[in-house]
Amino acid sequence: MANSADLRWLAAAARLSARARPLSRPNPGVGAIIVRDGVVVSRGWTQGGGRPHAEAVALNGVDARGATMYVTLEPCAHVSARGPACADLVAASGLARVVIGCGDPDPRTAGEGIARIRSAGIAVEQVDCPFSRASLAGYLAQRTKGRPHVTLKLAMSLDGCIARANGESQWITGAEARAHTHAMRAQSDAILVGGGTLRADNPRLDVRLPGLEGQSPRRLVLTHGAAPDGWDALPSPEAIHGLRDDLYLFVEGGAGAAAAFLRAGLVDRLLLYRAPILIGGGRQGVGDYGLSALAQAHDRWHKTDQRQLGKDTLEIYEANPCLPALSPL
């Protein structure tokens, strides 16, 4: 049975896996930690382009005999031209125990990775670890829904406005919140605004953080028309089902694009940056997304995190996956 120490190590492996994001795409960013007697022996995360995998990095050059490996995703069971199956590497490692945070829905691995490790006499425990699942959100969205994980970001005033009535929107939030947004961009595969925002602001949408300038994601515009140079057009929110190599999509508004994604039930996470200002009579952050009764708005979101960023507050909400979209496909 997994115990609380196991869950702490799995949480640490999930944090480690963030280093793989987004460079591992289209492979999942996985984290692995090898521990003996409470001491870290080795660790690894998925490398750029998806190989080597986290387990191969963690096992490389290490005497793992008798130790425990904590890994966020079930070790793969398929051989690739770019490397061996991790389940075989783990089976030959001499590890005493493997604790897995999330099963792999890839039919080439699902259950087979665990079976192969067990058949080598290694104890395997699969835990349904929320930290592991959260760290694999993009991969799981692609595997189970055939689309990237979608985060909608809104920078708003206390009265829910994203711009003045005349369109002026720079800046609502302060430097700390904007830096946080840039860090979120750097973890995304693609970033999107609506055609209205492109015409109003012509935003760069790049990452302006020291050391991460090279990590600016691809730019998409939601539009019925064509995209200018340097942008790709997305003709509808539903067209994200064609983005099969992207694990994480970051939607930065405006109100029309936000409403279109919400109406289609294609927002998994909300990032609300709230500045302590009142705009009054400004442009609302979210357009009409198809509510026909107030009751329909309830229970769609639950808060998972909240923090202060300078003068501003960041709130993070996750969508309730059990409720259908207001306007399903």
Ligand SMILES: NC(=O)c1ccc[n+]([C@@H]2O[C@H](COP(=O)([O-])OP(=O)(O)OC[C@H]3O[C@@H](n4cnc5c(N)ncnc54)[C@H](OP(=O)(O)O)[C@@H]3O)[C@@H](O)[C@H]2O)c1
């Ligand atoms: N504070 C913030 O966080 C923030 C963030 C972003 C923007 N803003 C502000 O928001 C304002 C712009 O917001 P907005 O609501 O006018 O524009 P918007 O949401 O950026 O864009 C609306 C446009 O998106 C496209 N669109 C919407 N639904 C679609 C669908 N289902 N299929 C295909 N295309 C669709 C259409 O583009 P086409 O007309 O090209 O077909 C539509 O005109 C600006 O003032 C900007 O500064 C603020």
